[in-house]
Amino acid sequence: MTSRVLMVLVTMVGCIQAADKYWDYIVVGAGPGGLQMGHFLQKAGRNYVLLERNSVVASFFQKYPRHDKLISINKRHTGKKNTEFNLRHDWNSLLSDDKSLLFRHYSKLFFPQRVQLLDYMADYQKKLGINVQFHTEVSNIRKETNATTNKTVFLMDDQNGNTLKCKVLIVASGLSKPVEPTFEGREFTENYSNVSINPDDYEGKTVVILGRGNSAFELAESIYGSTNFIHMIGRSRVRLSWATHYVGDLRAVNVALLDTYQLKSLDAVLEATVHEEAMRLVKVKDRLKVVVNMNGSEISLQNYDHFPMRELYDKVIVCFGFQFDNSIFSSSLNITKSEDEEDKFPLIGYDYQLRDVEDLYIAGGASHGPDYRKSSGGFIHGFRYTGSRPHRMLEWKYEGVPWPSISILSTDLLATIIKRINEGSGFYQMFGMLGDVMAIRSSGEEIEYLEEVPVNLLDRLSEITGHSYDEVIVLILQYGANYSGPDKDVFRSDRATAQPEISYKSNFLHPVFFHYRHLPTAEQMSSKTKYEILPRPDHMHHIVEDFLTLWDAPSSHHLPLRRYLETVLDRDLRTFYASDCFEMAMLHQMVPLYCQQYYLSGRGIVKAEPLFQQS
């Protein structure tokens, strides 16, 4: 009797446990990328959940970076109160409407500690009420089509045997799996994930660090005062972020070992391939010998007796960074890695959708593939935008809500643009990737303005925004074409120009406008050279770079821009006082567009003053 009751109970519990659960949107991972997406889904009132395997949000930061110090800047003061502008220099906050959720309230350190980010992320989730289901580890993600309804859903299992289902899947699990080089003797190496960070463990030791990234240099810096010396090995030359303008390259805050190398204080940096065909480690008593192959044969000390790594080492540490973990997907889904040299990212398009799996999107750090080594999409200050702009695409694609846009009079365009180029944070952080689009309506009298659209999808603009456009002006920010690079002298005396006449030679980040009478085709988008962000437009305009990144100068910044817009729209965009308009209306048959739009039609009557003085 009792055992029967028990059996029934067990069956019932089993039933409850094996329940199917459905949401429209599942976000896998509650790190910064997942939380940002969660906030937008929450705000839009969607049926969604974030599935997090740990008991806290942003759990990666419970352990990493090992040395506690983040390299994303916490710039608390800019001298400005404008929230949007300040986000240009705030690299840790996620986007929200809650001003208490700015990272500046969580740390005074310019390079904050990881625990401070953990606190911030926890508050972000709680205050915004983002729906997170903790302790849920998903696996075997697959796709199924219902034969009767012909609808596809994603299915996945959790560790308790539940099947979780959704219509749209967003994977925001970050780069969580260490990159593991393979070579003989790998078992003798120590690894970034659990190597000692106590300098005392390196007293009088000779150390090799395999890897060239920020974590490798940070480790080196923390121990180089204790070691005999450190050799750092990487495949390619050192890439300094101040030269490449890529925040993922070696940051100035971590370069200490370059000093001791160039000043010949025993530490050194060299280039070699770390791979099973190129090297192996051999134990010699309790020390390690690095044996290197070159052109297929081992370098022998007999004929190359000044081989740089001929001394024995005490520790070899692998510091190769992290990659996307695709083990959560069933092999029935075709999850391919990107074609970049490091294979770190899943292969996605500029719409952040998997190339080969419809309705599956990547958000957060793993969505960096399309702008790897170009822009900031691998970092909080980048993917908070590239995680939210795709959200707008999802809203159109799945919910029928078009991309937000505002309609303005063409005589207001100049003022709108000037405000955007001096404030807009999304296209500032995601330079070359996101841009404002101005669609020209009513033969130049009206403009429809869209903020921060992925410009690489320009040929599909109507499809992704839900508006049908043809003639557009696109505004992006960019560095000079040949200015950035690991071997470029970015401090040379002619690095910047001050002359508006040659603004196209600007090197530092500056606004660039592209006017297309017709949207570029897919073919034009794919046939641009690597120096071009967008295909050749009908009219192009650069605003000269500015030392203050403040484009507020009436004659150097605004006048050339107005002339450009006047050419493109074939309209007079000057602004006038009301009294002048009335005088002109008395004396002439035609009055300028501004007078028509503001004083005669009455549409803009609220603005009694000209926006800008005439030059």
Ligand SMILES: *[C@@H]1O[C@H](CO)[C@@H](O)[C@H](O)[C@H]1NC(C)=O
């Ligand atoms: C397919 O959809 C129909 C209608 O919603 C439903 O009744 C049926 O159970 C579904 N089939 C499967 C295999 O899920």
Ligand SMILES: *[C@@H]1O[C@H](CO)[C@@H](O)[C@H](O)[C@H]1NC(C)=O
């Ligand atoms: C099911 O949907 C797919 C893609 O949405 C479509 O190509 C196919 O023709 C549809 N099949 C049926 C039977 O409706």
Ligand SMILES: *[C@@H]1O[C@H](CO)[C@@H](O)[C@H](O)[C@H]1NC(C)=O
């Ligand atoms: C480092 O990783 C390699 C490969 O996974 C492993 O063989 C080795 O034992 C690890 N070293 C330590 C100290 O954990």
Ligand SMILES: *[C@@H]1O[C@H](CO)[C@@H](O)[C@H](O)[C@H]1NC(C)=O
């Ligand atoms: C590091 O982790 C590996 C397993 O991943 C383990 O074998 C090793 O003992 C750990 N090393 C240290 C120093 O804790």
Ligand SMILES: *[C@@H]1O[C@H](CO)[C@@H](O)[C@H](O)[C@H]1NC(C)=O
């Ligand atoms: C390896 O090959 C390259 C060209 O293939 C050659 O320039 C170089 O000298 C070779 N190095 C050695 C050590 O033989």
Ligand SMILES: *[C@@H]1O[C@H](CO)[C@@H](O)[C@H](O)[C@H]1NC(C)=O
């Ligand atoms: C999987 O993706 C690769 C790379 O994009 C492609 O070549 C291949 O055809 C795809 N396979 C399937 C079954 O979709």
Ligand SMILES: *[C@@H]1O[C@H](CO)[C@@H](O)[C@H](O)[C@H]1NC(C)=O
């Ligand atoms: C940049 O350099 C490339 C290769 O040297 C050259 O083809 C291109 O014209 C240069 N672009 C500019 C804007 O100077």
